[in-house]
Amino acid sequence: MTKTAAIIGGGVIGGGWAARFALMGWDVRIFDPDPEAERKMGEVMRNAERALPMLYDTALPERGRISFHAELADAVQGAIWIQESVPERLDLKLKVYQSLQACCLPDAVIASSTSGFKPSEIQDGAARPEQILVAHPFNPVYLLPLAELVPSPRNTPEVIDKAKTILTEIGMFPLHVRAEIDAHIADRFLEAVWREALWLVKDGIATTEEIDNAIRYGFGLRWAQMGLFETYRVAGGEAGMRHFMAQFGPCLSWPWTKLMDVPEFTDELVDLIADQSDAQSGAFTIRELEAKRDMNLVAMLRALKGREEAAGALLRSHERGLRFDPDGVPMVTQRRVVPIDWTDMNGHMNEGRYGQVFSDAAEVLMAAVGADEAYVAAGNSYFTVETTVKYLMETHAGEAIRVDSRVTLGDGKKLRVFHEMRREADNELLASCDQFMLHVSLETRRSCPPLPHVQAAVEALAARHKES
Amino acid sequence: MTKTAAIIGGGVIGGGWAARFALMGWDVRIFDPDPEAERKMGEVMRNAERALPMLYDTALPERGRISFHAELADAVQGAIWIQESVPERLDLKLKVYQSLQACCLPDAVIASSTSGFKPSEIQDGAARPEQILVAHPFNPVYLLPLAELVPSPRNTPEVIDKAKTILTEIGMFPLHVRAEIDAHIADRFLEAVWREALWLVKDGIATTEEIDNAIRYGFGLRWAQMGLFETYRVAGGEAGMRHFMAQFGPCLSWPWTKLMDVPEFTDELVDLIADQSDAQSGAFTIRELEAKRDMNLVAMLRALKGREEAAGALLRSHERGLRFDPDGVPMVTQRRVVPIDWTDMNGHMNEGRYGQVFSDAAEVLMAAVGADEAYVAAGNSYFTVETTVKYLMETHAGEAIRVDSRVTLGDGKKLRVFHEMRREADNELLASCDQFMLHVSLETRRSCPPLPHVQAAVEALAARHKES
Numbered sequence: 001m002t003k004t005a006a007i008i009g010g011g012v013i014g015g016g017w018a019a020r021f022a023l024m025g026w027d028v029r030i031f032d033p034d035p036e037a038e039r040k041m042g043e044v045m046r047n048a049e050r051a052l053p054m055l056y057d058t059a060l061p062e063r064g065r066i067s068f069h070a071e072l073a074d075a076v077q078g079a080i081w082i083q084e085s086v087p088e089r090l091d092l093k094l095k096v097y098q099s100l101q102a103c104c105l106p107d108a109v110i111a112s113s114t115s116g117f118k119p120s121e122i123q124d125g126a127a128r129p130e131q132i133l134v135a136h137p138f139n140p141v142y143l144l145p146l147a148e149l150v151p152s153p154r155n156t157p158e159v160i161d162k163a164k165t166i167l168t169e170i171g172m173f174p175l176h177v178r179a180e181i182d183a184h185i186a187d188r189f190l191e192a193v194w195r196e197a198l199w200l201v202k203d204g205i206a207t208t209e210e211i212d213n214a215i216r217y218g219f220g221l222r223w224a225q226m227g228l229f230e231t232y233r234v235a236g237g238e239a240g241m242r243h244f245m246a247q248f249g250p251c252l253s254w255p256w257t258k259l260m261d262v263p264e265f266t267d268e269l270v271d272l273i274a275d276q277s278d279a280q281s282g283a284f285t286i287r288e289l290e291a292k293r294d295m296n297l298v299a300m301l302r303a304l305k306g307r308e309e310a311a312g313a314l315l316r317s318h319e320r321g322l323r324f325d326p327d328g329v330p331m332v333t334q335r336r337v338v339p340i341d342w343t344d345m346n347g348h349m350n351e352g353r354y355g356q357v358f359s360d361a362a363e364v365l366m367a368a369v370g371a372d373e374a375y376v377a378a379g380n381s382y383f384t385v386e387t388t389v390k391y392l393m394e395t396h397a398g399e400a401i402r403v404d405s406r407v408t409l410g411d412g413k414k415l416r417v418f419h420e421m422r423r424e425a426d427n428e429l430l431a432s433c434d435q436f437m438l439h440v441s442l443e444t445r446r447s448c449p450p451l452p453h454v455q456a457a458v459e460a461l462a463a464r465h466k467e468s
Numbered sequence: 469m470t471k472t473a474a475i476i477g478g479g480v481i482g483g484g485w486a487a488r489f490a491l492m493g494w495d496v497r498i499f500d501p502d503p504e505a506e507r508k509m510g511e512v513m514r515n516a517e518r519a520l521p522m523l524y525d526t527a528l529p530e531r532g533r534i535s536f537h538a539e540l541a542d543a544v545q546g547a548i549w550i551q552e553s554v555p556e557r558l559d560l561k562l563k564v565y566q567s568l569q570a571c572c573l574p575d576a577v578i579a580s581s582t583s584g585f586k587p588s589e590i591q592d593g594a595a596r597p598e599q600i601l602v603a604h605p606f607n608p609v610y611l612l613p614l615a616e617l618v619p620s621p622r623n624t625p626e627v628i629d630k631a632k633t634i635l636t637e638i639g640m641f642p643l644h645v646r647a648e649i650d651a652h653i654a655d656r657f658l659e660a661v662w663r664e665a666l667w668l669v670k671d672g673i674a675t676t677e678e679i680d681n682a683i684r685y686g687f688g689l690r691w692a693q694m695g696l697f698e699t700y701r702v703a704g705g706e707a708g709m710r711h712f713m714a715q716f717g718p719c720l721s722w723p724w725t726k727l728m729d730v731p732e733f734t735d736e737l738v739d740l741i742a743d744q745s746d747a748q749s750g751a752f753t754i755r756e757l758e759a760k761r762d763m764n765l766v767a768m769l770r771a772l773k774g775r776e777e778a779a780g781a782l783l784r785s786h787e788r789g790l791r792f793d794p795d796g797v798p799m800v801t802q803r804r805v806v807p808i809d810w811t812d813m814n815g816h817m818n819e820g821r822y823g824q825v826f827s828d829a830a831e832v833l834m835a836a837v838g839a840d841e842a843y844v845a846a847g848n849s850y851f852t853v854e855t856t857v858k859y860l861m862e863t864h865a866g867e868a869i870r871v872d873s874r875v876t877l878g879d880g881k882k883l884r885v886f887h888e889m890r891r892e893a894d895n896e897l898l899a900s901c902d903q904f905m906l907h908v909s910l911e912t913r914r915s916c917p918p919l920p921h922v923q924a925a926v927e928a929l930a931a932r933h934k935e936s
Contacts, residue, residue, distance in 0.1 A: 051765070145685045185668065195731070269666065319526060336521075384859050
């Protein structure tokens with residue numbers, strides 16, 4: 001049976017929760033007195049329905065129904081999860097819980113999105129405090145998996161388990177925060193960084209843009225895959241976490257931040273951290289962790305490169321300067337190594353990526369005959385109509401490969417190319433591709449003859465490739 | 469002519485610089501009195517030569533030569549870039565510069581990897597202070613683009629420009645830090661987070677692993693692509709940066725971190741930040757920034773999913789629970805939407821990704837006949853030998869697609885499948901694929917008959933698909 005969630009308070013956070021629940025197949029009932037609530041929710045939903053399904057390589061459950069309700073009692077009807085995301089005022093939250101508990105299911109989970117309040121604060125004076133806890137998400141809620149799940153001693157293990165199960169079911173990672181504390185865990189770091197950033201801007205050291213670049217081109221990429229401690233464990237190298245701490249421990253008393261209320265750096269603290277780090281990452285050697293880190297970074301950087309965003313835009317621009325001239329008969333159209341993100345569960349380059357190599361090869365050949373990025377931007381291109389790929393040998397991440405391409409037909413709007421992909425190390429033929437393309441107008445999306453200079457270059461190339 | 473860099477002090481950082489220069493075609497001359505230097509450098513180089521070339525979809529320049537030198541004077545010979553990465557002791561660094569300047573080119577750039585010292589500190593007493601500045605990199609140096617370039621007033625614009633040019637040439641992003649400050653910019657944030665993290669561990673709030681998860685499943689992913697201020701600008705929604713600051717400004721006086729030395733939250737500070745944020749991101753609307761952020765996150769999360777690491781491991785595990793049963797005649801083997809990372813410069817799904825969809829479809833079909841992940845793990849699989857893909861219509865990011873697959877031959881080790889990929893919205897045929905596979909032993913990598921239960925299932929499926 002379809003499950004129901006109630007969303008109390010829309011906005012960016014409430015809307016994000018609503019979208020995640022609905023796209024995971026839950027019916028969602030929304031209460032938000034803001035007259036703009038439905039419009040705002042619609043905007044969040046449009047973002048979410050575009051982005052979230054892209055994460056999955058399979059179908060999501062059928063989308064649940066989203067409804068808006070003028071009365072709180074109506075909104076929580078049948079809801080087994082009630083997410084409160086009203087403004088960060090304790091008095092307001094307490095009033096909402098009082099009203100909620102008068103009409104909701106007695107065993108529903110009531111979760112607060114609060115960034116700062118502790119669960120025992122928001123349970124204060126509640127009829128059934130055990131029903132209420134904190135589930136603090138991160139924007140955009142429909143993409144980021146983290147939800148800090150913070151109970152107080154008044155929550156039963158059953159409620160906590162139920163909350164974990166439901167959050168996991170909708171694709172989130174419930175981080176069980178075992179001790180109540182203002183701002184939980186993640187926001188404490190955000191607040192520390194925010195405070196330091198305000199100092200830097202105020203003191204004229206850096207602009208907001210310089211600060212963002214200092215983050216996203218460096219440690220932001222590290223933290224997206226390993227976090228703080230595991231990153232430092234790897235940085236410590238063979239000597240490990242204790243070595244790292246010995247090296248950077250003294251900085252605690254240096255003016256490396258304006259935030260100077262530091263903990264005392266004792267042997268006990270070093271042991272505590274080193275032991276926890278062993279428990280966390282000790283199953284892997286430093287070499288293994290380095291390889292994990294590097295391959296994660298390669299995959300993420302390549303993802304950003306595909307988008308031409310952030311560090312990926314830097315890579316793309318650097319690569320433009322490296323572009324080799326395709327040359328020879330047949331024309332060498334690719335020289336590269338197989339990146340980690342091209343391999344599959346068989347441990348070798350996925351067959352789809354062969355298609356990509358040949359597609360990239362065709363793009364280089366196109367550029368060589370004048371059908372380059374500017375030509376495409378001006379509204380013309382070649383589209384592939386048919387390819388036949390023969391897979392002859394396996395290839396693996398890190399291997400250097402080359403593609404030799406030969407024009408076998410260049411007649412009007414028709415372009416046919418035969419590609420051979422070889423391993424550079426021993427020149428073994430790995431795969432071949434017979435690719436048939438048609439020249440198209442990007443405006444009409446229909447075939448049409450190429451512009452004369454491209455036509456002439458294609459014919460010349462076809463003639464050269466025929467002679468040899 | 470090949471350019472030369474000298475690396476003074478190996479280790480993880482010096483080694484990372486050496487690897488980046490060498491892989492970008494520079495000759496690299498290393499001075500490091502550590503008897504283990506050559507072995508350590510070899511290990512960094514092995515990591516780097518595997519990872520760095522994977523970032524590029526083209527060939528890198530021919531690798532430069534790496535040599536080790538027992539004498540400083542020998543190491544710096546001909547070097548136009550000298551990178552100092554000796555331990556963080558000012559007296560040691562000053563001694564090194566004195567020796568360096570007695571023998572290096574007078575117009576070489578001498579750059580220090582120092583995390584903490586200001587350029588005017590390390591220039592102190594130098595024969596040619598204008599030659600020395602800070603270029604602070606981030607580990608792993610061969611993958612992360614950020615280098616904080618920190619000059620003092622004693623450096624000439626020419627030296628700064630030259631340093632920027634060279635760093636850009638080797639694929640880095642020189643962040644020009646305009647004002648000297650202890651720990652530059654990025655490490656101030658790292659230090660603030662480190663201090664807060666020490667408190668949390670010491671106070672028993674969270675373990676190192678919980679802290680890492682709080683980072684990598686949430687804001688770490690945001691910061692890998694946008695940094696702090698642009699992320700908050702988006703979070704502020706339509707009302708923008710001033711609204712965000714009004715909302716979270718008061719937290720500065722709350723105990724959300726133990727680091728309480730906060731700047732005064734004045735109107736001037738709000739204006740300063742809001743104006744800088746406008747200058748940085750004002751060319752885009754909030755909707756555009758949201759879309760950028762979401763598509764970047766999708767692409768990075770999918771990259772991590774391919775690796776089954778960090779947030780990608782969570783996604784993979786969630787997806788396993790969503791797996792639909794392939795069913796029907798022909799068998800529905802894929803239902804999904806086209807993700808953003810599958811599109812190319814023509815604005816549509818790249819032809820290589822058609823191959824991937826059909827490969828994924830074949831994997832589902834294989835699992836349906838018993839050749840599932842466990843079967844592959846036990847040493848058997850089907851490898852594709854030949855595919856012919858016909859591209860009939862374009863498809864775009866966000867569109868829902870379906871693949872119908874029909875076994876056209878299931879005879880011993882031979883398996884042939886005909887796939888049709890359709891757009892769900894209107895059932896239009898987008899592409900077809902005739903795929904010929906052979907059953908292989910993953911041990912011998914040669915063809916062999918499938919195990920009997922798979923064989924029987926393939927034959928039964930072939931018979932069903934023939935009848936209909």
